[in-house]
Amino acid sequence: MAAIEMRNIVKEYGDGFKAVNDVSLHVADGEFMILVGPSGCGKSTLLRMIVGLEDITSGDMVIGGDRVNDKAPRDRNLSMVFQNYALYPHLTVFENIAFPLRLMKGVGEDEIRRRVTEAASMLELTEHLDRKPANLSGGQRQRVAMGRAIVRNVNAFLFDEPLSNLDAKLRGQMRTEISRMQRRLGTTTVYVTHDQTEAMTLGDRVAVLRRGLLQQVASPRELYEQPVNMFVAGFIGSPPMNFLPAVVAGDRLRLPFLDVGLPDRATGKVTDGQLLIAGMRPDHFEDAGLLDPAKRDRGALFRAKVDVTEWLGDSQYAYIPFEAGEEVTRQLADLAAELDSEALRTQLIVKIDAMSRLRENHEAEFWADTARMHLFDPRTGANLTRDEAAAADLAHLEEEELRDRVDSPDAAPR
C-alpha cells in the first residue's frame, strides 16, 4: 500500500492537444479516489499514466515515495481492472487469477494455490475456478478481473470503468462489492468512471475533470453541496441541478416564478442589473401542500404550471417549463453539450413527495429552499456563493473518517 502523488502532470499529444493539463492530485494511503468527468476529459489517460501504459509528457508521478515516471508497468507494483476485463481467454479462471503470481519469482505452487483460493472465495468464484472466461457471465468475468487484481499485495488498485459493461442491477451489486472489498483490504484505489452515482457512492474523495483540467477534488458531500463552479454543480447529482436565470435588482434577485433576497455571500460580487445563473437542486423543492411547516420560513413559495410528472414510488418528479433569455439558453446548451447530454428545453425539475397528488397541466403551489441556492457567474461559471467554511468542515470530516478507517484494526490487511 502506498500513497500516490501527482505533481503537475501533463499529457500532450503530437498535435499539441493536451489530454491532461497540469493535474496535481494527492491520493492518500488507503484512500478511495474517484476520477470522474464526461468522455474526453482525460480521466482514463490519467489512470493509464499512473499505471504506466501511457507516457507522461511532464510532471512527476510518485507512488509510495518513488518517482515512477520512467518505470515500466511491471515495476510499479500496481494492479488494474480494465473496462473490458482483459481476461486471458485461453486460461481457466484459476490460471487467470494466478497469472500475476506465476510471473513473480519465488512464489511456490502451494502459495499460489492458497492465495488464488483465498481471492476466489472472497469473490465467490470458488466453484468456477476450472472454467474458461468464455463460459462465464458478465458479472463473473468482472469478478475474475478483480480476483486477478487483488491476488497480489500491490501498492494500489486501479479501475478503469469496471462496471460499464454490466446491466443496471448487477452494476449496483458490484458497486457495493467493490466498496466492501476496498474497505476490507484497505488498499489505495483510483477508480475512473463517468457515472456520477458510482462516483458519489464509492469515493472517499472525487476528482472532477473537464477537458484535461482538474475542477475540484472533494468528498462527494462537498461536491454536492459546495461545488466550485457550474460544471461541477451540473455534473454531480441526478437529476441534475436546475439552472435558472437570475437578475440582480438592488438587494433582490428576480428568478422565473420567484423573487428572493440576494444571498449575503453574493453581495459585493455582483452589480445591479447583472444577469446571474441560479442553481437549485431538484430535492430543494417541495409541494407546498405537503411541506413540513417548520421549513416554510426558510424558503419561498411560488405557483407554477406542471408540464409532466413522473411517479417513482418513493418520490415524484415534476417538470415545469419556463422561458429563459437567449444568453442563458445558450449558456445552458453549451454546458449540456459538455456534460454529454442534450438541453432539450429550459425546464425546472423538482423532486416532491410521492404522496403529492398534483396533476399535469395544472397550476400548483411549490416551496423552494432558497437558502441552499447557489449563484454562478454566467461568463466564468464560478460559484459566487460557495461557503468556504462549510466546505472546509466537510473536508475535515472526510479526512477524519478516512484516518479512522485506515488506522482501525478491523481494516488491517490480510
Place this chain on the structure above:
Amino acid sequence: MFWLAGAVLIIAYAVIPVIWIVSLSFKEGDDITNKSFLPTVWSWENYRTVFASDLFTTALRNSVGMSLIATTISVILATLAAYAISRLNFPGKRLVLGVALAITVFPVIAIATPLFNLWRTIGLYDTWLGLIIPYLSYSLPLSVYVLSAFFREIPWEMEQAAQVDGATNWQAFRRVIVPLAAPGVFTAAILTFFAVWNDFVFGITLTSSEAARPVPAALAFFQGASQFSQPTAPIAAAAVVVTIPVVVLVLLFQRKIVAGLTNGAVKG
C-alpha cells in the same frame, strides 16, 4: 432440386479426377488400357513398384524434410514479423505489407531461370538449402499476411493487462499473445506446408539429381516396371501416396483451419 443437381455436378467435377487416379493406381500392368473406369483386378503392384524405387523414396524424404524445415522457419519468422507489424508503429510498415502482398502474386516461373544460374554459380544448385530459400521467400509473405490479420484482432488490453500483471514484453508475447494466435499459427503453418509440398517449378529447375529433388518433380522422371511400358499407373500410385499426408493434415486440422481462415477474414 436445381441446387442438388448443381451440387452433384460440382462434386463430380472435383472428385472424379481424384477417384480416377486412385483407380488407375490399382490397375495391374496393361490393365490401364482396359477402357473401363475401374481396374479388372485390384492390385498393389504399382505401390510396390513405387516404394521399391530409390527415385521415389529419396524424393519423398526430400519432400518431407524440406517441407517441415521450410514450414517451421517460415512460421517462426512470420509470427515475429506479423506481431511487429500489427503492434508496433515503425516507418515503412505499410511498405513491408505491400511488398509482402506483391511477392505472393509474383509469378514463380519468372525467377526460376535467374535462380538456376545464380545457384549454379554460388553452389546452392541441387541442395536442400537451394530449395528452402525460394520456398521461404514465397511462403513467408503469405504467413505474415495471415498472421498479422490474426494479431490485429487480439485486443491491446490483453498485453497491457499482462504487463501490469508483471510480465515483460517477451513474457506477454509468449504467454498471452502466442496462445491466442494459435489458430492463426496453425493456419499459416498448414498453408505453408501445402505450398511447399506441392511445389513443382522450383523442384524441377533447381535440382538435377536425387540429392534434393522433391516428389512432384521426381514423378516426371518416373519409369515403368519395364523400359517399354508407360509409367502411368506407378505415377498414379505415387500421386496417391503424396496426396495422403495432405488429406490427413486437412482432416486433422479441418476445424482449426476453417476457424483460422474465417477469423482472419471476417473482421479486418
